[in-house]
Amino acid sequence: MARVCEITGxxxxxxxxxxxxxNKTRRKFYPNLQKKRFYLAxxxxxxxxxxxxxxxRTINKNGLAAVLKKARQNGNILx
Numbered sequence: 001m002a003r004v005c006e007i008t009g010x011x012x013x014x015x016x017x018x019x020x021x022x023n024k025t026r027r028k029f030y031p032n033l034q035k036k037r038f039y040l041a042x043x044x045x046x047x048x049x050x051x052x053x054x055x056x057r058t059i060n061k062n063g064l065a066a067v068l069k070k071a072r073q074n075g076n077i078l079x
Contacts, residue, residue: 005031007055007067009076038064 004011010031016024032053037046042065051059059067071077 003030003033004050005033005052005055005076006049007051007058007071007076009074010052010054040064040068 002011012031013029015027015029017027018024033050034053034056035048035050036056037048038059039045040047055067068077
């Protein structure tokens with residue numbers, strides 16, 4: 001499975017390593033993804049999501065149901 005957050009849609013970005021001599025080589029910036037289980041109280045079940053740490057903070061702040069609803073509207077949700 002790709003390295004993509006199931007809530008925010010964050011994915012791998014590319015850029016350059018830049019040396020002291022200003023040589024540039026390509027590199028990748030990976031999102032900080034964690035596999036986490038959340039309890040979905042409305043359905044009475046556990047779901048496992050591959051989410052970024054910023055998405056975990058958003059879920060803690062706004063609640064799982066609200067975040068899933070918004071992610072479905074944006075088309076980011078894969079579950």
